[in-house]
Amino acid sequence: MKTVIAEKYKKYKGFIKSIPHLFDTEAGEALKDKRNCIRRLHYDGLAFIAKRYKRVNWIQSIIYTHFRRTKAERAYLFANEFRKRGINSPRPVAYMEEYEHRRFTVGYFVYEESKGREVFLELVKKDNFDHKLADAVIDYIVFMHSHGVLHGDLNSANFLYTTDADGNYHFDMIDTNRSHFCDGWPTDKQCLENLKRFTHRRDLYEYVVRGYARRRGWDEEETVRKAVALLDKFENRKKLRL
Secondary structure: OEEEEOHHHHHHHHHHHOHHHHHHOOOOEEEEEOOOEEEEEEEOOEEEEEEEOOOOOHHHHHHHHHOOOOHHHHHHHHHHHHHHOOOOOOOEEEEEEEEEOOEEEEEEEEEEOOOOEEHHHHHOOOOOOOHHHHHHHHHHHHHHHHOOEEOOOOOHHHEEEEEOOOOOEEEEEOOOOOOEEOOOOOOHHHHHHHHOOOOOOHHHHHHHHHHHHHHHOOOHHHHHHHHHHHHHHHHHHHHHHO
């Protein structure tokens, strides 16, 4: 087992190294148990979120052992990179990699829990979505892009938000392991491509795209036309895979 722990959390080394066993014994609270498993664990007055990635097949095992960083390592490194660039993301605690016969098999990523609520619940799940929250999300996407950050899955469920006493929104970005980084702004094409994963709800999608175009000084109608074409293509590809 390879274990990398952030300096601040090394005093919890024993607890962190026990996390794979805690998954096996179903300790804590299960938040998700599908392809990847996510559990909430409490220790020393803190709430931790532990994510166990799906066991890789033998081809992926070779790739992750010799040629590419595992999802667990990328999640840990990218969370730090987000924070370094001024983008809020839950504080990374550790990542672990299990090996069998010197080949990688299973990865774990651990971070401190964020108290935020999913933007998805307020924008996608409600008939009349919260326009003020949507505008704050658009501002934050522009902010991320201006800092050279392209979130790898800009889904509304990956925005966690809280509000302060003045009603201002604050965001934490999760599920960042597929992200990309650059110096300065990404290209216009990359930014527009990045938006296509935000939602399949068309009225919300067009609202976000229009707001983004307005903030960037782009032609709104032309931007919406391109963005809708990108979403159509994206959805058609998903249907073909099914």
